[in-house]
Each structure stands twice: as structure tokens, then as C-alpha cells.
Amino acid sequence: MSNPMMSRRGLLAAGGGLSLAALLAACSDDSAAPKATAGGGQSAAALALSLLLPGDVPAGWDAVLAEVNKKLQADLGFTIKPQFIPWTSYGQQALLKFTAGEKFDTALQARWLNMTQLAASGSIVELSSLLSSGKYPNLAATIDPKIIELNRWGGKLYGLPQINSVARFHHFSIRQDLAEKLGMSDIADFEGLEKFWYDVKQKNKDIIPIGISSRMPKLLVAWNPVGWLNPYMWDNPTMSIASFTGDSLNFVLAADGKTSGSSNPIPWWEAPGMVDALRLIRKYYQDGLINKNALTLDSKALDSQFKAGRVATGWAMTDGLSSTALPELTKSVPGAMLANVMPLKGGESAKPYQTFQSDNFVVFNAKGQSNEKAMQLQDWVSIKENHDLLNYGLPGKDWNAIGDDKYEKVSTYTFPGFALAWRAKLERRIKDMTESETKWFDWAQNIDNFTVDPYASFVPDPEPIKRENTQVTAAMTQFANPLFIGAVDVDQGLDKLKKALDRAGLAKVQAEMAKQADAYLKGQ
Numbered sequence: 001m002s003n004p005m006m007s008r009r010g011l012l013a014a015g016g017g018l019s020l021a022a023l024l025a026a027c028s029d030d031s032a033a034p035k036a037t038a039g040g041g042q043s044a045a046a047l048a049l050s051l052l053l054p055g056d057v058p059a060g061w062d063a064v065l066a067e068v069n070k071k072l073q074a075d076l077g078f079t080i081k082p083q084f085i086p087w088t089s090y091g092q093q094a095l096l097k098f099t100a101g102e103k104f105d106t107a108l109q110a111r112w113l114n115m116t117q118l119a120a121s122g123s124i125v126e127l128s129s130l131l132s133s134g135k136y137p138n139l140a141a142t143i144d145p146k147i148i149e150l151n152r153w154g155g156k157l158y159g160l161p162q163i164n165s166v167a168r169f170h171h172f173s174i175r176q177d178l179a180e181k182l183g184m185s186d187i188a189d190f191e192g193l194e195k196f197w198y199d200v201k202q203k204n205k206d207i208i209p210i211g212i213s214s215r216m217p218k219l220l221v222a223w224n225p226v227g228w229l230n231p232y233m234w235d236n237p238t239m240s241i242a243s244f245t246g247d248s249l250n251f252v253l254a255a256d257g258k259t260s261g262s263s264n265p266i267p268w269w270e271a272p273g274m275v276d277a278l279r280l281i282r283k284y285y286q287d288g289l290i291n292k293n294a295l296t297l298d299s300k301a302l303d304s305q306f307k308a309g310r311v312a313t314g315w316a317m318t319d320g321l322s323s324t325a326l327p328e329l330t331k332s333v334p335g336a337m338l339a340n341v342m343p344l345k346g347g348e349s350a351k352p353y354q355t356f357q358s359d360n361f362v363v364f365n366a367k368g369q370s371n372e373k374a375m376q377l378q379d380w381v382s383i384k385e386n387h388d389l390l391n392y393g394l395p396g397k398d399w400n401a402i403g404d405d406k407y408e409k410v411s412t413y414t415f416p417g418f419a420l421a422w423r424a425k426l427e428r429r430i431k432d433m434t435e436s437e438t439k440w441f442d443w444a445q446n447i448d449n450f451t452v453d454p455y456a457s458f459v460p461d462p463e464p465i466k467r468e469n470t471q472v473t474a475a476m477t478q479f480a481n482p483l484f485i486g487a488v489d490v491d492q493g494l495d496k497l498k499k500a501l502d503r504a505g506l507a508k509v510q511a512e513m514a515k516q517a518d519a520y521l522k523g524q
Contacts (some may be wrong), residue, residue: 001498009451010062010104013049025414034495039148044252047077047078047079047369047370048078048079048080048081048372049078049079049080049081049105049106049368049369049370049377050080050081050082050083050103050105050368050369051080051081051082051083051084051104051105051106051107051420052082052083052090052094052097052104052106052107052108053082053083053084053085053108053416053419053420054084054085054086054087054090054108054225054416054419055084055086055087055090055300055416056084056086056300057084058393058414059411059412059413059414060210060393060394060397060398060411060412060413061413061415063394063397064389064390064393064394064398064413064415065080065082066305067389067394068080068386068389068390071386071389072377072380075380076373076376076377076380078373080377085105085228087215087298087299087300088298090108090113091113091114091246094107094108094113094114095113095114095118097123098114098118098121098123098124098365099123099300099457101367102365102367103365103367103368103369104363104365104368105364105365105368105369105373105374106364106365106374106377106420107363107365107367108360108361108362108363108365108416108418108419108420109124109159109361109362109363110358110359110360110361111357111459112173112244112245112246112359113134113246114245114246115158115159115361116244116245116364116459116460116461116462117245117462118158118363119141119153119156119158120449120461120462120463122366123365123366123367124158124159124363124364124365124366125158125363125364125365125366125368125371126156126157126158127157127158127159127160127364127375128156128157130371130372130375131148131160131375135372135375135379136375136376136378136379136382137379138379138380138382138383139378139379140164141377141382141425142382142423142424142425142426143156143160143161143382143424144166144424145421146447147161147163147356147358147424148161150355150356150357150456150457151357151361152457153457153459154265154459158361158363159358159362159364160362160363160378161357161358161361162358162360162361162362162417162418162419162420162421162422163358163359163360163422163424164317164319164320164417164418164422164423164424165318165320165424165444165445166356166424166425166439166444166445166446166447167316167318167354167356167444167445167449167450168318168319168354168358168359168380168444169224169225169317169318169342169352169354169440169444170228170315170316170317170318171316171317171318171340171341171342171343171440172228172313172314172316172340172341172342172343173313173314173315173316173322173338173339173340173341174187174193174195174196174310174312174313174338174339174340174341174438175207175312175313175336175337175338176313176338176434177333177335177337178196178200178204178207178312178339179196179339180200180337182196182200182203184196184199185342187339187343187353188341188343188347189234189343189345190231190234190235190343191231192315192341192343193343195339196209196312197209197210197284197289197311197312197313198287198289198313198450198461201287201288201289204312206310207310207311207312208290208291208305208307208310208312209288209289209290209312209313210229210284210290210291210304210311210312210313211291211305211306211311211312211313211314211315212290212291212294212297212485213294213298213299213300213301213302214294214295214296214298214299215299216228216294216298216299216315217294217295217480217481217482217484217485218247218250218476218480218481218484219315220277220281220484220485221268221274221277221278221281221484222241222250222252222268222269222271222274223241223250224239224241224250224353224355224356224453225237225239225352225353225354225453226352227274228276228315229277229281229284229343230273230274230277231273231276231277231280232272232273232274232276232277233273233277234343234344234345235345236272236273236345237344237345237350237352237353238255238352238353238451239252239255239271239353240252240253240254240255240257240353240453240455241253241268242265242414242455242458242460242517244460244461244462244465244469244509244512244513245462245469245473247473247476247477248266248462248469248472248473248509249267249268249472249473249475249476249501249506249509250265250268250462251265251266251267251268251513252265252267252268252270252271253265253454253455253511253517254264254328255454257454257455257517257521258454258521260315261516261518261521261522262514262521263428263455263513263514263517263518263520263521264514265510265513265514265517267501267506267510269498274466275494277421278483278484278486278490278494279490281484281485281486282486282488282489282490283486284486285485285486285487286484286486289416290485290486291311292487294485294487295481295485295487302314306325306329307325307328307329307332307494308329308332309329309332309333309336313366316340317359318440318441318443318444319418319441320427320429320430320433320437320438320441321430322338322340322434322437323338323430323432323433323434323437324409324414324430325338326338326432326434327409327432328339328412337434338434338437339434339436339437340434340436340437340439340440341436342499344439348439348443348449351449351450351451352450352451353450353451353452353453354450354451354452354453355452355453355455355456356447356450356452356456357455357456357457358416359420360418360419360504362378362419362420372408381420381421381423382423382426387421387423387426387477388401388407388426388428389413390417390421391415391417391421391422392407392409392413392415392428393411393413393415394413397410397411398410398411398413399411401412401428402431405428405429406428406429406430406431407428407429407430407431408430408431408432409430409431424445428487429441455517455520458516458517460512460513460516460517460521461516463510465505465508465509465512467505468504468505468506468508468509469509471503471504471505472501472504472505472506472509474504475497475500475501475503476497476501478500479493479496479497479500480497483497507513
């Protein structure tokens with residue numbers, strides 16, 4: 001488990017604005033976007049783009065930023081002034097900055113954050129005309145046109161996808177040294193993972209078998225493409241799941257929707273395997289496999305605990321970055337090893353659903369100083385030398401190059417590249433990437449290893465049920481999160497959740513989801 005665990009999901013989603021449908025009709029070109037200006041009467045040379053980035057300020061950031069700005073000033077005539085916002089408040093703070101009309105230039109956004117609402121309210125810029133202008137050749141050369149097309153919403157491009165693999169699939173990073181000691185050298189299925197967790201609990205009482213942070217509950221049972229602790233979904237990774245906003249209620253959509261014309265969305269608990277997963281997780285919680293403070297433990301604190309050797313299993317993504325935890329882990333636990341476990345039935349031949357939509361986007365603030373210069377920045381970080389400087393730090397001080405595609409990490413500098421400068425064609429692999437992570441990272445680069453989700457580009461518009469969705473989201477936070485981590489009795493907890501959702505307007509939200517998903521199917 002590495003810093004990427006802190007970088008994807010689980011921040012508060014709220015807000016609203018104009019309907020997405022209205023915006024799609026009105027925003028057919030870039031004419032409404034702010035023109036290139038220095039802003040505030042400054043000279044062009046004095047312009048500093050303001051960027052919203054998640055997490056803490058990286059160690060050694062001042063020296064890296066000085067070098068970045070020196071090169072930017074020389075190359076493009078402006079600098080950058082990033083604002084780092086802790087993950088615990090990034091979602092709400094970024095949304096508030098947008099709605100307050102602050103004049104920052106770019107930000108990390110995603111569907112799991114507030115991007116749907118921001119697009120609907122006209123707060124972010126539609127980028128098609130800028131991208132197609134031909135002025136940004138380095139950017140165009142490093143982001144596959146297929147990825148751009150797969151990340152359009154209703155034909156519109158509201159952000160630049162930041163990816164370092166074609167497909168995004170969360171899974172498990174485990175302490176392989178513990179598995180070896182327990183006689184489990186090769187864990188390939190969920191049953192094997194469960195045995196590993198119970199053996200760790202029995203024989204390593206000072207180690208938490210499954211580490212969960214406060215941002216992870218919604219990932220555990222009903223998530224796309226699989227619920228992290230849902231064995232049924234690992235065996236059947238072909239469910240289509242949709243929600244109006246990141247923390248709202250997930251609906252499971254009909255698998256035969258393309259042929260029947262009906263999406264028939266049902267609340268997640270009505271789908272196969274969901275309640276069974278709740279009961280299993282409840283057992284894990286009661287048996288002490290899951291940390292009791294999961295609802296309040298910050299993801300950074302959990303990451304530190306993993307690197308200190310106090311957690312046996314963490315969250316991982318197919319981004320090749322789990323192995324970056326090894327240097328710190330082995331300092332704490334000499335001889336420690338890591339392995340990535342993807343417990344799909346059928347393994348690499350499983351062909352699970354994938355939407356191919358990016359987890360992370362750079363979006364442009366409609367009230368920013370200069371969209372053109374923000375695009376110039378994206379083009380600039382698409383040059384290998386600049387990309388490496390920002391993502392890995394100062395050569396020789398923070399990292400050493402190993403050939404053209406690998407690097408050795410020599411400091412603790414960690415920049416959230418996924419929020420500004422990930423380019424699949426430029427990413428270096430860490431020198432010590434484990435064999436198992438290499439296998440799954442390579443697997444995630446091949447689009448043919450996946451089945452395109454029948455609802456892959458369906459993006460629900462929350463505006464028609466904005467009030468009800470806000471209430472549903474509040475109910476999910478209060479009643480579903482304790483249920484998801486196993487902290488409450490399943491029957492009682494699910495009953496309370498259902499009643500709260502009914503009061504919040506579940507029927508109206510479900511009807512609107514059906515209306516929009518059916519319209520999407522018809523359009524296909």
C-alpha cells in the first residue's frame with residue numbers, strides 16, 4: 001500500500017448548479033471561456049498559475065518548485081503557485097473555492113469528487129476546442145486519442161484524463177514476507193486472502209490484517225468494477241454500477257439493458273452477493289481482522305502504519321506504485337516483501353468490466369486567469385524532462401534514472417502526479433517494482449484484457465434531484481459507512497439505512513436514474 005491509496009476516492013461530494021443537459025447544449029465551443037490575460041493588471045512575465053493539489057506539501061518541495069519555476073519562466077514566461085489541500089478536506093474545500101468564484105486556474109477533479117456538479121454548473125471549462133487547436137503537440141502525443149474519447153461526457157471534454165495505465169483496477173497489496181512465513185507463497189483467490197488474514201491475526205497479534213481508512217468504506221461492498229471485500233464480485237466482475245455523485249447511493253444497472261432497452265436500476269443491496277458481503281465483513285470486524293477506527297483513521301495515518309509494518313494488507317491500484325512503499329517498509333521491517341494480489345476468478349483471463357474512464361482529471365476553472373496558459377502548462381509537463389522533474393523531484397537528490405523507463409527513489413519526495421502530470425507514455429517504473437505488481441501493471445495496459453462496461457460513458461446528471469441526492473448522500477454517510485466496515489449489525493444497520501433513504505427521497509432518485517440510464521441506452 002503506497003501513497004496512491006491516498007489519492008483516489010472517498011472525499012465528500014455535494015453541491016449542484018445548472019443541469020448538465022443545459023450545459024451540454026450551451027457549451028458547444030470555448031467562446032465563453034476567459035481570454036488569455038495576465039490577470040489583475042500584472043505583466044505576462046509576472047503571471048503565476050494557481051493550482052489546487054491534494055495532500056500535504058511534498059518533502060523537499062521548495063527546491064523542486066524553484067527549479068520548475070526557473071524552467072517554466074524561461075520556457076513559457078510564467079510560473080506556478082500550487083495550493084496543497086489535505087485529503088481530509090480537499091473535496092469540500094475545492095468545491096467551495098469553485099462556488100465562491102476564486103480565480104485559481106486548475107484543480108484535480110473526478111466523478112468520485114465533484115466533477116459532475118462542476119460541469120453542470122458551468123464552473124469548469126469544456127476543453128475540446130483548446131485541445132484540437134494544434135497548439136499543444138506534446139500533450140497530444142502523450143495522451144492516447146482513444147482515452148480522450150472514452151473520457152468525454154455527452155461528447156464534451158471537461159477535463160484532461162491523468163492516467164498511467166489503460167485500465168484502473170483496485171486490488172490488494174500484502175506483506176508477502178508474512179505470507180511466506182505462513183506457508184502461503186502464492187495467493188490467487190479471495191479464499192486464500194481470507195486464510196492469510198486469519199493466520200496473521202492468530203500468529204502476529206501486533207499486526208492489523210486488513211487496513212481500512214475513513215475514505216474507504218464505500219469501496220468495500222458495492223463499487224465499480226468490484227467491491228474490495230466482496231467475494232461475489234471478484235468471482236463475477238461484470239456489474240454496472242452508477243451513482244449521481246461520489247458519495248451518494250450506488251445503483252446496479254441491468255446487464256441486458258442494451259438489448260431490453262431498460263436499465264432497471266436497483267439499490268446495491270438488492271443485487272446478488274451484496275448482503276452476503278456485508279455479513280462477511282461484519283464477521284471480519286468482530287473477529288478483529290479490520291481496524292476498529294476505520295471510520296476515523298486518516299488515509300495518511302494508515303499509509304504510515306503500513307510502511308511501519310503494522311498492517312498486513314492495504315489497498316492497491318494498477319498504477320505500478322505499490323512498490324514505492326518498499327524502501328520505507330524495509331527500513332522498519334528488514335526483509336519485508338510486498339505482493340499484489342488480484343483475486344479475480346480466472347485470473348488474468350477474467351475479462352472484467354471496465355469503463356476506461358479516468359479516476360483523475362485536471363480541470364480548468366472557468367474563472368481562472370488563462371485557459372491557454374493552463375494548456376501550455378499541461379503541454380510543458382508532457383515533455384519527459386519536465387515530467388520527470390515534477391513527478392520524481394531533483395535528479396541525483398530525489399531520484400536516479402535507470403535507463404529511459406525506470407528510476408531509483410532516493411528521498412521521500414512524493415508529488416501527486418495523478419493530479420497534474422500523469423502521462424502513460426512517460427511514466428517511469430520504480431527500480432524495485434515487484435514481480436507481481438509488474439504482472440498486473442502490464443495486464444492493465446492492454447485494453448483487450450477487459451470487457452467494455454455497457455454503461456461505460458453514462459454520466460448521470462444530479463440536477464433534477466439535487467435536493468434528494470444531497471439528503472441521500474447524508475444518509476449514506478451516517479448509516480451506510482458503519483455498515484460497510486462491519487461496525488454494526490447487518491440486519492439492524494441495513495434496516496436503518498433503508499428507512500433513512502426512503503425519507504431522503506430514494507424513490508425519486510431511483511426513478512430519475514432509470515429515466516437517464518434508459519435515455520443513454522436509447523442513444524447507444
